[in-house]
Amino acid sequence: MTISEQAVPAEQTAATSLLRFATAGSVDDGKSTLVGRLLHDSKSVLADQLEAVEHASRSRGAAAPDLALLTDGLRAEREQGITIDVAYRYFATPRRRFILADTPGHVQYTRNMVTGASTAELAVVLVDARNGVVEQTRRHAAVAALLRVPHVVLAVNKMDLVDYAEPVFAAIAEEFTAYAASLGVPEISAIPISALAGDNVVTASANMDWYGGPTVLEHLETVPVVSDPGDDPARFPVQYVIRPQTAEHPDYRGYAGQLASGVLRVGDAVTVLPSGRTSTVHAIDALGEAVDVAWAPQSVTLRLADDLDISRGDLLVGSADVPAPTRDVEATVCHVADRPLTVGARVLLKHTTRTVKAIVRDIPSRLTLADLSQHPAPGELAANDIGRVVLRTAEPLALDAYAESRRTGSFLLIDPADGTTLTAGMAGTAFADTAVDAAAAAGPGDDEGWDL
Template sequence: MTSTIEELTATSLLRFATAGSVDDGKSTLVGRLLHDSKSVLADQLEAVEHASRKRGQQAPDLALLTDGLRAEREQGITIDVAYRYFATPKRRFILADTPGHVQYTRNMVTGASTAELAVVLVDARNGVVEQTRRHAAVAALLRVPHVVLAVNKMDLVDYAEPVFAAIAAEFTAYAASLGLGDIVAIPISALAGDNVVEPSAHMDWYGGPTLLEHLETVQVTSDPSAEPARFPVQYVIRPQSEEHHDYRGYAGQLASGVLRTGDPVTVLPSGHTTTVAGIDVLGEQRELAWAPQSITVRLTEDIDVSRGDLIAAGPAPVPTKDVEATVCHLHERPLRAGDKVLLKHTTRTVRALVKEISYRIDIDSLEQLGDAQELNVNDIGHVLLRTAEPLALDDYADNRLTGSFLLIDPADGSTLTAGMAGEAFASSTAATALAPAASAAEEEWV
């Protein structure tokens, strides 16, 4: 049965994100990737060529293929995440082109949160800079499994191998301290097209793959049966008809693992146990389902299950009201201890209180600054939260979907903070403090 699952879940789709400092040539790289892989429509290319001629440029400005907002085109920067979809004969791709400006680092969190690979761009003239380290830290924080260091503008340093080698060594050492595992360094020139899609004639000292070759061959498939099944309930289906008067199904998307008819499961946070009576996929009964399919689950026992509950098979997380998490603050308004927020975890939203900001992480040194009074926009830190209702969170290192959450402003519904249950980086060994007791006023909220 496992081989059947592996065959059914084998995918040729790669989700990847690009990141880099301002003027590192990120949009040009993406444009070059789309252009040279024949993924640009004729009318799109004609529009870019026309816009380039109006600017007095002889060659088409490929960055215009990705910079969609008017402000982006006028300023020559990327502001918002731009998603692009393209394909080659070997694989399909969903690309998230993320901004390089420091104030838009939060947008990278959005783009990289579902990525299986991150391309971090570096200008060969400048080497590894603060924003490079910040992007590497975000990739490590989000547990992106594969990272490509693309050393761009090699044509401006005469394609010198020592320049590339020094940058690759510095970045690899820093990435290792973050716990990033799979790192591939590729020297490129996005403007000239060297090692993007076609091998470069100017860098015969480089014997590795081009960027596209690596994207086409990197291993991203996994066996979902190796992971515990997690099924957040999104909707309860109870048809009001004579024909289906006894039907009760729980609809949602399987977040991880494989679920089979007859599997023993636990409904969280209540802790009730039962078995899977049936699985419906697109109106048809199935013996099994695997992540990330959208399904309807029927249970043997008629127990109380509602939206926000988690149906778990295998080792189940222990529901808790005390949440320790690493967070990246996304909002201009600082996050402070004592703030009352809403916490959204999968399909469940509960009231929560920020009990303590344990520390803030210095991106340059990775030092944990324990005197943090607040987290400002783009800050990464560790917090203690107290929720009004128990949550069934996995550790983010074990499950990126059921280990993540958002903190939301209860007044206007804006997203404040992205959270990952557990410690920040794979190499982190810091201990965290116990949550202090809540005051009477705080108890009224949580």
């Protein structure tokens, strides 16, 4: 029996049936149509939504409802017939609940795909059966690998336009699988579909009897995504300190937040970072009730046995596995702002609930996703660029490697002047060949007020 099976009450296990997934692919590969087909055929579209789509389709001269409009909600997207922003949708079947992110296909919106896939447990990469694997396909596979998405599904779309030919599908699946496997993607599945006709999306296709695997929805419903939280180290970022100051609880001091990973029990030894002070969990409150155990991603309030100086931004970790706080951060980042990120830039670094001042000491390389080659010493990162950075923070941070924890291994860089999000970062090395020698980085001098 696993730790989570011992700890998690049966009535709470339904919460683990949520799957977050993202769709990606080149322009006109049919991502939005696939998502619309999933929503429509799984009976997840309300009558007024379908009526609005039918009206919009008629206004564009279409004879049948364009299901892509269920996700292409922006006026500019509907006029251009493309996806620009990330469209999020929620739907459910009797077997599982879903949150999907329909991401844009244009290369200039790579940052949007990073946003949509950053929390995804599965990525559906679409390929037009007529075109096969193209540069953008490789780019999206690389981003999925970079973000450590554990499951990737290759959906070979528009099979109706190649006469549902098995050799076409087999060749594309073999090429993509070999490429994704070389990136380190742990699980790859390939499904031949026609999103427009509905083949193998929700129901099995009568036109491809040579395919014996699951439909897209069947795969989404059955793919294993629930891990035992007891396998991960306990990480609890403090979001808020609760001091009710009431006659009933005159000495109540609770630390509220969401468990980023792992399990905490009453009696567990914990260490407060970055101070390094230790205590034990005296009590755990969840939804106003005292409980003996909490597991990620529950939101709870912890009470400790000792009265310590703890505030928002501190991190409570299990004393058996304490990360070493550091002020020197090496990371792979995706720059999302239109303003370039340059060497010497003064930024704010937000990690979980903690925000500290930082300086960009070096940008050793920029990654070319098409062939995974490195452009050394680019000097700056423009919008949609992915590269390596070396940062120096004003205060120590307890970051895990992103490969070990997507929650506590990620961070944001923020413009201190206006609060604009500049860059999304992943601590440690994302690809084996992107390691940099931080010791060789000659960073700029410290400016007054940043104390780096």
